[in-house]
Amino acid sequence: MTQTKAKQGDCVKVHYTGKLEDGTVFDTSINRTPLQFTIGKGEVIPGFEQAVVGMNLGESKTVKVPADQAYGPHREEMVLEVDRKQFPARLKPEVGQQYQIPQAHSRPTLVTITNVSESKIVLDANHPLAGKDLIFNVQLLEIL
Numbered sequence: 001m002t003q004t005k006a007k008q009g010d011c012v013k014v015h016y017t018g019k020l021e022d023g024t025v026f027d028t029s030i031n032r033t034p035l036q037f038t039i040g041k042g043e044v045i046p047g048f049e050q051a052v053v054g055m056n057l058g059e060s061k062t063v064k065v066p067a068d069q070a071y072g073p074h075r076e077e078m079v080l081e082v083d084r085k086q087f088p089a090r091l092k093p094e095v096g097q098q099y100q101i102p103q104a105h106s107r108p109t110l111v112t113i114t115n116v117s118e119s120k121i122v123l124d125a126n127h128p129l130a131g132k133d134l135i136f137n138v139q140l141l142e143i144l
Contacts, residue, residue, distance in 0.1 A: 004057045004143055008040040012052055013142040019135045026129065034141050045070045051138055060139040067131050074131030079114070080123045093121050101125075 006012050013036045017028040029035050037043040039053060047069030055061065067073060087093055093116050100108035101123075115122035 006039060006052050006055050006057075006140055006143055008053065009038065011036065011038045011144040012140060013144065014052060015139045015141060016048075017137045019137075021133055021135065026134075036144075045134075047134070048136060048138075051136060052140060055138070055140040057140055057143055060137065062135065062137050065134045065136060067133055070132070070134045071127040071130045074126050078125040080111075080125070081120050082123060084117075084119050084121055087121055099123075 013034040015029045015034050017030060018026050020026060035044070037049070039049055042049075045065065047063070047065030050069070051061070051063040051065065084093075093113050095113055095116060097113045099111055099113075101111055102108050109125050111123040111125045112128060113121060114124045
């Protein structure tokens with residue numbers, strides 16, 4: 001009997017837990033609906049997709065995905081310091097808050113406040129996991 005292995009073009013269902021190198025869990029599908037995606041369609045980060053290729057049905061494994069195969073490097077040009085007066089007075093900015101900033105000819109940009117002072121607010125448009133190596137525990141549940 002041959003094992004069924006996940007390959008390019010397969011639609012798969014997996015359970016996963018994503019952690020940072022310090023062990024902090026940033027996301028998991030445990031106790032939720034499994035993640036379903038088609039290998040090769042770019043629906044998940046490249047390193048996660050490649051980790052599933054070649055897995056046997058029912059197999060579990062742990063894989064480290066470097067930042068360049070995850071959300072890319074943290075880019076300084078995507079960090080912007082704005083004058084606090086430019087921020088709407090009704091909003092009380094706090095580190096960690098996220099806002100959508102409208103763009104003229106594209107989708108709004110999601111930014112995270114990373115620093116607040118009396119005069120300035122620092123906004124970061126990088127993905128929160130940019131520049132980080134990620135560790136995933138993955139279990140292949142189904143090949144559809």
